[in-house]
């Protein structure tokens with residue numbers, strides 16, 4: 001079945017959200033990705049229960065996104081957790097405490113379990129674990145030696161020693177890279193299992209670039225038994241000339257992995273920071289994904305993200321293009 005979605009944020013006034021939900025439904029969407037930040041958990045739980053109910057009434061499946069929670073997932077907002085609980089923060093090799101939570105820290109995992117409970121209470125169908133990562137530094141090269149990385153907090157050091165029988169090195173060795181990746185995989189496994197135990201489906205989006213602070217061997221995520229859907233977000237740059245090849249490479253990779261492990265593949269489509277006149281790239285990306293066998297698309301974000309600094313230059317044209325593409329997909333024989 002064709003699944004078409006869009007992410008939605010910036011508004012928590014339920015009766016105003018309803019107006020947008022109609023537009024989203026009319027565009028052809030059958031699901032919505034609601035950002036659910038730490039602020040939302042703390043102050044807007046009641047509003048979210050109403051919003052999710054409204055989404056369901058409009059016929060939209062609801063995915064909820066731990067938007068910038070602990071800054072260890074994607075999102076353009078703040079984390080209060082890393083300000084209130086300094087012990088939970090990642091530490092780099094210079095001993096600096098960073099404003100991003102450590103995925104290995106038990107207190108962060110406890111917070112994430114609370115987040116899952118809050119999303120469940122709101123009525124989520126799918127929990128969308130978006131871009132899990134350690135603090136991202138540039139990849140080392142001749143100019144940038146592998147001396148600065150995270151996390152080497154006390155929890156990570158103890159875990160590294162337990163796993164390898166060795167002290168955690170200062171340099172970003174192959175052992176450290178593997179350790180970091182496996183920590184992200186273990187955290188994602190923990191979150192997917194908790195999602196399923198709470199009666200929801202688990203979806204994960206992986207960052208489309210190689211870095212020692214992200215998951216690079218995607219099969220480690222695709223093979224998680226509790227995972228339902230795996231996706232990626234190959235967001236092209238303004239004026240990029242090879243959108244088709246760029247998106248196609250990732251779409252095929254996701255489709256191949258999803259097929260191998262019997263998961264639902266999904267693909268994110270850029271709908272922000274698009275220069276005026278380049279809206280056709282949306283069509284190119286969706287068509288490329290479709291040709292690769294993707295039948296689950298989501299756009300970031302609603303109405304060309306017109307209400308936030310990452311907005312497209314002509315959000316109206318972006319939304320019109322996305323709507324046309326979704327409508328065309330719906331007319332194709334399944």
Ligand SMILES: [Zn+2]
Nearest residue numbers: 102151153156
């Ligand atoms: Zn750590």
